[in-house]
Amino acid sequence: MHRQLNPLILSLSAILLCGCSSKINRTLSPPADTKWVNVEIKNPSPYTKPFPLEVKYISHQCLKKRVSGFDGSVITEPSYNAIQIPLQQQSGDIWQGKVARVGGGSCKWTLSAVTLGIEYIEATHLGKDLVLGTAVGVTLEFDDNKYRNQWLKSVEGNLHLSPKYYPYIKEKKIDKIENSVSLFGKDDFLSLRAKNLRKITYNPLIDESKITKLIGNEKKIKGVYPKIIYPDGSIAPERTLFPNFDKVDRMKVK
Template sequence: MYKRFNLFILLQAVFLLNGCAQATDRTLSPPSDTEWVDVQIKNPSPYTKPFPLEVLYVSATCKRELMSMRDGQHYEKMGYNPVKIPLQKHNDSDIWVAKIAKDGGGKCNWKLSEFNLGIEYVDATHLGKGLVPGTAVGATIAFDDNATKNGLFKTVHGDITLSPKYYPYIRVRKLNSTETSLSLLGEQNFISLRGDATTKVSFIPSLDETKVTRYIGVEKKEPGAHAKIIYPDGSVASEGTIIPDFNKINAK
């Protein structure tokens, strides 16, 4: 299965390589008066499942010590604490829920910076023999300047409700791999929002499996060789296209 390759995973790798990071107390102890973010995800299919929330807490108390690759000087940056929070299925429904403390407390005074939520295929063979689950889709919800410094986040005031539409996307890789994966394709694979006074995030996606888009990779890297994207209506994207046109798939 293709894993989500994002900041959360990169941070875990950094902590494993950084011996100093191991000394930081990452224990969370939310105070009794903390605000909470209620997260609700509606699973759209028996073949998909919400992945555990990927939560990032930051600390101005327990900072990271880094070294400049340019001159070897040491400097400090905000401390990071990535945490995975599992969602729980609500009764016998297709709703999954979790809670995130805005103030993580602890000796380092951890504060919520951002979190990822979303869904991914966990069963792919219903759409083709030999298919394996591919990449996930969802949203990144940010709460501070540290998370939104790249300028890609749109601010939303109050509670957040997202209802994106997804379609199946089959990728046939022929170069250095024979794996064929089934992913979810949306207008945006990950929506980036900054929450202002947000205490509830609802993610209610829909999935239409009647329209399947296929990507056929090249067998060799050579002049004139291009991957092929085949839309549900049988039409082929122009040469050099690397991302399917969501509007074309979504058109009735």
């Protein structure tokens, strides 16, 4: 798997290393009457594949303690439980899975967040010896963390998403670093606040007729920066860090 780990999982891993996480019972046991979130993903290309659902549960029953890095005080906070749920391929390009809103167990786990999306699994048609880069998708926040989620758009009921993505090839020259290919969109990972969400349908679109490239330098030279070259041959302003999705989306390429 060449996908870069989601920041959600990375931050969670750091949390689990703190305090008394080893004493927490992370066994899930959804009750019979739990509500489910159904996920359906339509794989847009034979060169991509949906990755397993990254699911995070939270417990306000089994608390953990950590030492503050600011003043050394002991902070008590909820525990988290990260799991992956494999998607099952149905007919054709449809993949499905479901997530329990209530994870149950002795810690009374409840759903905190779900991350889903797609990634390249093969890209020889786009170039030779390309390393498969990062994934794209959406993260849905379910717990009522006002500090983290207050600015997110809220969704409920049945959610249908059809984001568009384009290939982004990074050609790095210094130290013979391998070239990579990823997808990029308006939001590589869209974040939404979920309220009473029952079903998520994710139907991404990929347009490989427009390829954006980042061309690295042959060697380190002061004042010389990598260039982002758009599908029509135009070059992004110097020191541009990320390609402009709207520019690519509007672009007419022969």
